[in-house]
Amino acid sequence: MQKTMNELDLAMSFVEDVKKKTSIDDVRDQFARTITAFGFKSYLIAGVPLPGERLDDYHMASGLPLSWFERYMQENYVGEDPVVKRLRSSAQPFVWRDTLNDRTTNELGTKIMNEAHEHGLGDGFCVPIHGADGFQAGVSLGAPDVDLSERHRGALHLISIYVHNQIRELLMRNRVELPSVRLTPRELECLKWTSAGKTSWEISKILNISQHTVDWYLGSLGRKLGAVNRTQAVAEGFRRGFLH
Structure with missing residues (x-):
């Protein structure tokens, strides 16, 4: 019980400290140190690509083994990764191994999980992030094995939300602001329906x-x-006031 309380205290300390960080490197370093208390040394923080898109444009921060990260990106595994598929439809945190029983997990998905295991990532814990502006992301933690109590899951859930929010805020803050733009009525209609999840067809x-x-x-x-x-x-549409 004492260990659990200490780790919950660590989560609250992380929340207070990370909001004061002004560089992404500092946020990443503190996050990496914090998750070791829960048995994790690897992580990935990224937006969730739409089906058919690559991870490159959504990547925010990575602490994965370099050999696995390079292979994952080169093979474009994101499209069939069972963890990513679960992220698109789940609002609750989950452990990686549970996705092997999902009906959307195919042979390639199982192969991806097995290859991750070969790189020291036998299991993991993933936290879905759903932003108010429609942006969807995930914080995924990897380890050789995962055995988390409900209290540990709750603490990691809180930590993951705050590390994502701080990194995304710093990324947005560091961007060069674009000049004001005007969208045509038809462009606005297309943007509105895209934000509602409609396809081009x-x-x-x-x-x-x-x-x-x-x-x-x-x-x-x-x-x-x-x-x-x-x-x-869509995220830019909300940020600039084209969508409400």
């Missing part, structure tokens, strides 16, 4: 225009907003 039916035209409008508004993908365009 669905938007084309709603607006009675071709799918090619929808993609053109989305590309145009994306360039204006400085967004590299639709998720970022």
Whole structure:
């Protein structure tokens, strides 16, 4: 019991300290030190790519073994990673091994988990992050083995939310502000329906225009907003007041 209370105190201390950090490196260092108390030495903090997109544009911070991180990125495993698939539909933290029983986990997904094990990541704990602006992310912690009490899970949940929020805030703060932009009425319509989760094909039916035209409008508004993908365009839309 004493160990549990100490780790909960550590989580609260992390929350207080991380909000004062002004550099991403300092946030990462403190996070890495803190999670060792829970048996973790590896982590990944990233946005959740849309189906078909790569992880490159969503990566925020990584403390994964370099050999595994490079292989994961080179093979573009994010599309079939069972952990990422669970992230898209879950609001509750979960351990990696539970995803092996998900109906969406296929043969490649099982292979990815086995390869992670070969790189010292036999299991892990993942915390889904759902931002008020529609941005979806995850904080994933890896270890050879995972055995967490409910109190430990709660503490890691809190720590993960705050480390993600602080890193994302610093990333946004350090960005060069784009000049003010104006979107056409049709671009605004496409952005609105994209924020509602509609595909290009669905938007084309709603607006009675071709799918090619929808993609053109989305590309145009994306360039204006400085967004590299639709998720970022939606986030920028909220940030700039185009979406409410």
